[in-house]
């Protein structure tokens with residue numbers, strides 16, 4: 001017997017208490033296999049029955065669906081590729097790549113982020129043990145491919161991104177964006193705001209960097225998205241929560257804007273000292289105060305640089321992966337999330353796909369928390385989605 005007070009053996013006598021592992025074993029038992037059976041049937045129909053020597057008759061001749069993990073065409077988690085984006089509203093979740101890195105001011109390469117994330121996402125099964133979620137059984141997902149960005153032109157790319165995000169958002173499908181550098185944060189939120197009417201969105205921003213200056217190197221680079229997003233009346237600065245900020249790469253002109261607009265910042269030390277529950281409560285309270293929905297912008301560099309070498313501005317001293325994932329989950333479970341972007345994955349600087357894998361984990365965990373909190377699948381289009389209109393701007397004094 002262990003003397004550790006919290007130790008509960010998964011299958012031992014635990015006096016009525018249960019460990020996470022024990023609950024996980026029970027949760028799995030409640031999940032259906034309908035989606036898996038449909039995938040097998042489709043595989044056998046489209047991919048032909050296997051050669052006679054294959055004993056497992058669920059295996060087709062041509063790989064269709066999840067298996068083998070190294071085979072097939074890499075959409076995100078091998079979700080169906082939706083060529084006709086007019087049909088996107090038929091799915092619970094739409095994955096879209098934003099291959100844009102013209103906003104980078106140091107390492108480029110995030111134009112390959114969507115490809116890198118899709119490739120390593122093939123490693124994952126749709127099932128998570130601890131949460132007892134099987135995405136294949138519980139939601140429908142499509143991959144709409146990438147927005148057509150214009151290399152070397154941020155503003156034209158921003159216009160494309162806003163239009164694409166607005167289309168997905170308005171369809172009722174839950175948008176999940178694969179970045180792309182963080183300059184895309186402004187056009188994505190602008191796309192959301194075009195369909196908010198007089199409703200408001202809070203932004204929860206995981207990052208080591210504030211990203212709040214007006215321009216950088218004379219343009220709206222990846223250091224600038226929240227200055228421009230919080231210029232829109234639908235995205236108030238008082239509802240911008242910035243988690244994990246700190247270190248030697250936080251430009252002072254951005255800090256000045258955070259102070260003037262009274263954004264809500266927690267450093268890594270704040271988060272670890274107050275604890276994940278209190279940090280999540282702080283983020284939830286600030287982001288939801290007077291708003292109707294919350295946009296999650298997850299810069300992969302909020303995690304310590306040792307875990308995510310493939311990124312634009314790596315900064316040591318960030319969150320541990322389990323802290324970042326834990327905080328993200330605690331937040332998603334309690335706020336009405338209207339979409340998620342994961343940015344700053346730069347595969348050319350990555351090692352063994354570890355940064356792309358972290359991004360995949362962030363996305364899959366997010367979907368599972370949305371399922372566990374009843375936000376997915378959606379039974380109806382959220383009430384905060386309105387007909388298209390240009391967002392009004394705030395006149396800052």
Ligand SMILES: [Mn+2]
Nearest residue numbers: 207209299301
């Ligand atoms: Mn960053």
